Amino acid sequence: MSVTRNTKNVPYYLLGSGAFDQLGALIDARRDPADAPAVFYVDHFFRDAAEMRLPLKKNDKLIFVDTSSEPTVENIDALADALKEELGTRMPCCITGIGGGSVLDAAKAVANLLSNPGKAEDYQGWDLVKNPAVYKIGVPTLSGTGAECSRTCVLTNMRRRLKLGMNSDFTVYDQLVLDPALTRTVPREQFFFTGLDTFMHCFESQRGSYRNVIVDRLSAAAVAVCKDIFLGSGDMMEERNLENMMVASYLGGMAAGNTGAVHPISAGLSIVLHLPHGKANCYALSALADIYPIEHALFMKMLEKNKITLPSGICRDLTDEQYEALYQGSIIHEKPLTNALGPEFGTILSRERLTSLFKAM
Ligand SMILES: [Fe+2]
Known part of the structure; x- marks a missing residue:
């Protein structure tokens, strides 16, 4: 084995039901000067939620993030510009992201843009962020993406037709608050599709x-925990599994850099059909039985056991331009495709083959 990349992980986390109660003390420890504003990006799902007892103080800013679609470079630029305008010359003492992967990633991206000039797309790639980001705390309310501990923040760039994050050590959260009680209200389908993102990241890595x-x-x-949750004797959303899923997501997030064939095809689906990431992964794996036979079989059992359906025909009757965009939006991801299939991935996943996979979904 060669030497690993010099790897940064999240330095601090709290884990357990009720951990959220300590968020205020964590932020207060950063308030220097005492009136320095703290910024909260919160999933709009919690706009009216009583359980979100946010530790807001006088100068703090609360911004609800619309997560009906995943973050785009334009959304992030708008969030960062609005915050800069509101804060003027002041820097926030802390940025806290509270939500699923989209909000966690949005908070990471904005924290990078407050201390680095230019636009979000300038930093889509590897190690392009030059200055340390504003101190940030991540509070996941949905488990599975690994966004809480990854060194990226996935952003859609429609102009360049790609999904790519700001891969940087500066993107890593400084503190996590992992409170499984915050995931109790997640709709079941969303819990399943997002939880399976961990399964995908990890087996794609294992098979690469x-x-x-x-x-x-x-x-x-992480794969073992996912099997317990989605194929074990209990309900996938029973109390202990909420914590298990949060732990699996955290472990999987630390392993998530090396995806395989699922994520590129998923990215194509998200770019063209705007499918949410977790669901798009599931459609991708549903068509990849020959590349991942073992995991495909496990996945089919997981669907059945948890009574989740993937309606077929999502890519039926698309235009030639759309099929071409699906192909281009998938095949552009050379690194994960090489990881999965080797340098000849373009021959294995030819335009014809990929198009027929999409048509079969
Ligand atoms: Fe993913």
Whole structure:
């Protein structure tokens, strides 16, 4: 095995039901000067939720983030510009993202843009962020994306027709508050599709050629927890599984850099059909039985056990331009496709083959 990349993880986390009660103290420890504003980006799902007892103080800013679609570079620029205008010359003492992967990623991206000039798309890529971001706390309210501990923040760029994040050590959260009680109100389908994102990240990594021992072990642990949750004797959303899913997401997030064939096809579906990420992954895996036979079979059992359906025909009757965009939006992801299929991935997943996979979904 070669030497791993010099790897940064989240330095601090709290885990357990009720951990959210400590958020105020964590933010207060950062308030220097004492009137420095703290910024909260919160999923609009919680706009009226009584359980969100936010520890807001006088100068703080609360921004609800519309998560009906995933973050785009334009959304992020708008959020960052609005915040800069409101704060003037002041810098926030802390940015807290409270929500699913979209909100966690949006908060990460804005924190980078407050201390780095230019636009979000300038930083889509690897190690392009030059200055440390504003201190940030992540509070996931939905488990599975691994956004709470990844070193990226996935942003859709329609102009360049790609989904790519700001891969940087500066993107990593400084503190996490992992409170499984916050996930009790997640709709069941969403819990399933998002939870399975962890399963996908980890088995894609296990089946790929870019490997290292830590990622292998983390992936195996996260896959085992996912099997317990989605194929075990209990209900996937019973109390202990809310915590298990949060832990699986965290472990999987640390292993999530090396995706395979599922994520590129999922990205194509999200770009063209605007499918949410977790659901798009499921459609992608549903068509990849020959590349991932074991995981495909497990996934079909998970669907059945948890009574989740994937209506077929989502890519039926699209225009030639749309099929071409699906192909381009998938095949552009060379790194994960090479990880899964080797340098000849373009021959294995030819335009004709990919188009027929989409038509079969
Ligand atoms: Fe993912």
